[in-house]
Amino acid sequence: xxxxxxxxxxxxxxxxxxxxxxxxxxxxxxxxxxxxxxxxxxxxxxxxxxxxxxxxxxxxxxxxxxxxxxxxxxxxxxxxxxxxxxxxxxxxxxxxxxxxxxxxxxxxxxxxxxxxxxxxxxxxxxxxxxxxxxxxxxxxxxxxxxxxxxx
Numbered sequence: 001x002x003x004x005x006x007x008x009x010x011x012x013x014x015x016x017x018x019x020x021x022x023x024x025x026x027x028x029x030x031x032x033x034x035x036x037x038x039x040x041x042x043x044x045x046x047x048x049x050x051x052x053x054x055x056x057x058x059x060x061x062x063x064x065x066x067x068x069x070x071x072x073x074x075x076x077x078x079x080x081x082x083x084x085x086x087x088x089x090x091x092x093x094x095x096x097x098x099x100x101x102x103x104x105x106x107x108x109x110x111x112x113x114x115x116x117x118x119x120x121x122x123x124x125x126x127x128x129x130x131x132x133x134x135x136x137x138x139x140x141x142x143x144x145x146x147x148x149x150x151x
Contacts, residue, residue, distance in 0.1 A: 038080055
């Protein structure tokens with residue numbers, strides 16, 4: 001989460017030969033996309049609240065260090081993973097946060113990625129920096145990671 005999400009992106013950039021997939025919650029890449037040159041494909045799931053005022057969904061600055069928004073972060077991974085289409089938004093949303101009404105999380109998937117790779121953005125509408133996830137959140141994340149093994 002947060003700093004850990006930034007770390008997951010960095011590990012994927014620097015050790016793509018060892019990392020099959022990451023899930024980043026409220027994290028991002030470097031502001032300079034050239035700093036991320038992975039040696040291979042990495043499946044990426046980014047989860048971010050669109051009302052996050054700590055790590056802004058559209059990018060921002062932390063103590064003079066700029067970071068990109070979700071569009072640039074996930075777009076970089078889509079390019080690295082050879083995705084030729086997308087994002088395609090699922091017709092149904094996912095209910096991750098108990099305190100928010102209805103199914104609040106939209107799922108966007110990039111298509112045409114190299115075989116075995118997945119790039120997704122889960123946007124939690126109306127959520128800030130620290131979501132109070134439902135009890136099945138960890139299992140959902142494990143299932144996503146397990147569905148994206150190293151090829």
